[in-house]
Amino acid sequence: MQKKGVAPAVFSFLKKLEKNNNRDWFTTHKKEFKALETDMKSFFNDLLEEVKGHDEIEGLKVFRIYRDVRFSKNKTPYKINFSSSLSRAGAKLRGGYYTHIQPNNASFIAAGFWQPNKDDLLRIRKELELDASVFRDLIGAKKFKSIWGDLVGDEVKTAPKGFDKAHQNIDLIKKKQFIFTRSFSDKEVLDPKFMQEVNKSFAAIRPYFDLMSDILTTNLNGESLLD
Numbered sequence: 001m002q003k004k005g006v007a008p009a010v011f012s013f014l015k016k017l018e019k020n021n022n023r024d025w026f027t028t029h030k031k032e033f034k035a036l037e038t039d040m041k042s043f044f045n046d047l048l049e050e051v052k053g054h055d056e057i058e059g060l061k062v063f064r065i066y067r068d069v070r071f072s073k074n075k076t077p078y079k080i081n082f083s084s085s086l087s088r089a090g091a092k093l094r095g096g097y098y099t100h101i102q103p104n105n106a107s108f109i110a111a112g113f114w115q116p117n118k119d120d121l122l123r124i125r126k127e128l129e130l131d132a133s134v135f136r137d138l139i140g141a142k143k144f145k146s147i148w149g150d151l152v153g154d155e156v157k158t159a160p161k162g163f164d165k166a167h168q169n170i171d172l173i174k175k176k177q178f179i180f181t182r183s184f185s186d187k188e189v190l191d192p193k194f195m196q197e198v199n200k201s202f203a204a205i206r207p208y209f210d211l212m213s214d215i216l217t218t219n220l221n222g223e224s225l226l227d
Contacts, residue, residue, distance in 0.1 A: 005192050010036055011103040014080050018103075021076040033065070037082070040101070043195070044084040047099065050199040051086055054206065058089035081106075088209070091226055094120075094216050095209040097202050105185045109198055111205040112153070112179035113212065120216055125160060125173045127215045132169040139180075139208055147204045162167025178212070180205065188217040 013036055017026070026033070028140060032164050041062055048060045062084045069075045081102035088095055098110040116124065128135060138144065139151055155174045159165035163173050182201055 040082040048174045056089040094213040148180040
């Protein structure tokens with residue numbers, strides 16, 4: 001069966017929602033939203049099956065359109081995007097995938113480590129403090145960079161506690177997130193081959209996931225933490 005791509009109606013609705021981001025308008029157009037939501041859930045599930053062709057996936061999460069405004073200065077009640085995440089399966093397989101569909105050329109995909117817990121973050125930093133050469137070679141490879149560009153993510157201003165701010169790898173050590181993103185234009189998202197392009201990109205991140213999974217499941221001596 002031919003997998004459906006992202007329909008132009010998705011962008012059309014989200015653009016109207018951006019201009020009318022209130023409950024009255026949304027309630028009036030709820031039926032239209034539910035139909036598009038069903039289509040996007042189908043798209044995300046089809047993408048899940050594609051990614052399963054090269055990775056073990058634990059689950060799919062499709063994010064709700066309703067915003068949590070309790071602690072936000074932005075009180076608009078609805079997101080102006082459809083998005084989902086895929087989590088990898090098992091203790092040995094670390095990392096996750098994210099897909100974000102938003103009009104006005106604001107769509108993107110991401111892969112990596114959004115919120116590593118305290119122990120994982122320290123383990124990554126200790127590895128980079130010891131030796132970052134393999135890490136740099138991987139993320140700096142021409143083919144990899146042609147797809148994913150540079151490493152991004154939040155970071156501390158100088159150096160984490162216990163680390164030398166003059167360390168040669170401090171640019172990596174001060175990271176709090178280890179993420180790669182790839183942007184897409186509206187035209188690219190609406191292309192019938194968009195899902196294929198996303199899946200190819202996710203497959204290309206695998207060497208990075210393999211390296212980080214190896215780091216996070218071993219100690220600094222390379223001994224497994226899973227036994």
